[in-house]
Amino acid sequence: MGIPHVLAIPYPAQGHVLPLMELALCLVKSSIKVTFVNTEFDHKRVIESLSGEGNVPDMMHLVSIPDGLESWEDRNDLGKLTKTIFRVMPAKLEALMEKINESETEKITCLITDESMGWALEIAKKMGVKAVAFWPAAAAVLALELNIPKFIDDGIIDSSESVLKKQMVQLSPTI
Structure with a gap:
């Protein structure tokens, strides 16, 4: 090789x-x-x-x-x-x-x-x-993108990614 x-x-x-x-x-x-x-x-x-x-x-x-x-x-x-x-x-x-x-x-x-x-x-x-x-891009942006399904399941955003609840989100216990 x-x-x-x-x-x-x-x-x-x-x-x-x-x-x-x-x-x-x-x-x-x-x-x-x-x-x-x-x-x-x-x-x-x-x-x-x-x-x-x-x-x-x-x-x-x-x-x-x-x-x-x-x-x-x-x-x-x-x-x-x-x-x-x-x-x-x-x-x-x-x-x-x-x-x-x-x-x-x-x-x-x-x-x-x-x-x-x-x-x-x-x-x-x-x-x-x-x-x-x-x-x-920044790792935090990737973490947010990868958590979109969870945010939808939790009712934070809808399937078109519009905000339903204005609240602070925690991606993990350490972030």
Whole structure:
């Protein structure tokens, strides 16, 4: 087996790309090859921000796949963006992974995906690649999200996540 090769794919929104890129750079410093997959729109912005040569480490490859929106469409409409991502990106990601694994000497050994792109975990499983979800926000936000079913059961919020009871909630005895 060659060197480890991680494929990293963030959700294409502010606050998601940079944290995963920072993790990817840490992996590269540990001699792990990283293929960082952005949408075509975000990829263009990343490449434009890299003004000089040598800004991308040798062990990191920046690639892109389409998000399903036209270049002129508003990517701030997260509902529309998410719908097109779910419709278009899974097949594109799978094709990219197959292409990399056919042509590269360092086959993909792990996929790291933004938790908001959970469908990528299914693709990794299908391809026999280890995978992990990455949460770019604060741990407290994840704890709140994971407790939504409990808040609904306790009558604190309804199924549309509207507040029913204005009260302090305790996620656990230690928080």
